[in-house]
Amino acid sequence: MKVNLNAVGFSVDRKLVDFIQVKLDKIEKYYDRVVDADVYLKLVNTSEKENKIVDIRVNVPGNDLAVSKQAKSFEEAVDNCCEALERLLLKHKEKAKM
Numbered sequence: 439m440k441v442n443l444n445a446v447g448f449s450v451d452r453k454l455v456d457f458i459q460v461k462l463d464k465i466e467k468y469y470d471r472v473v474d475a476d477v478y479l480k481l482v483n484t485s486e487k488e489n490k491i492v493d494i495r496v497n498v499p500g501n502d503l504a505v506s507k508q509a510k511s512f513e514e515a516v517d518n519c520c521e522a523l524e525r526l527l528l529k530h531k532e533k534a535k536m
Contacts, residue, residue, distance in 0.1 A: 439466055440474040448481055454512055461520045465496070469527040473497040479512055494519045496527070503530060 441462050443455060462475050478493040492515035493506045505522045509515035 439463055439472055442474065442476045443479070444477065445479045446481070448479075450479060457513060458516055461516055462494075465520055465523050465527060468524050469498065469531050471499055472527075473499065477516075482508075490515055492516050492519050494523060496523060498527075498530065501530065503527065 439462055441459055443450065443458065458477055462477075466472055474497050476495045476497075480491040480493070482489045482491060487510050488508050490510065490512050491506065491508045492512060493504065494516075495502055495504045503523065503526045505519045505526065507515045507518040507522070509518060
């Protein structure tokens with residue numbers, strides 16, 4: 439799957455890019471008609487430890503599915519987003535069958 443990665447206000451290291459690619463490749467097994475995904479990484483300047491936000495928008499025919507999660511690390515936020523996307527894709531797949 440093609441993944442468009444956008445980091446707002448900082449540069450992303452290769453390890454994080456590979457991690458995101460692997461995670462998003464796994465969601466294709468839940469719905470095989472995924473076109474591509476847009477990933478936005480944001481770093482919020484607050485005193486809280488959970489200051490990393492990940493927004494993922496998955497493009498499927500006829501619809502866009504979006505998820506946003508905030509966590510202590512980008513990896514944890516990506517994991518949480520992928521879990522939510524799995525549920526959304528399964529729900530979308532069931533609706534498409536009807």
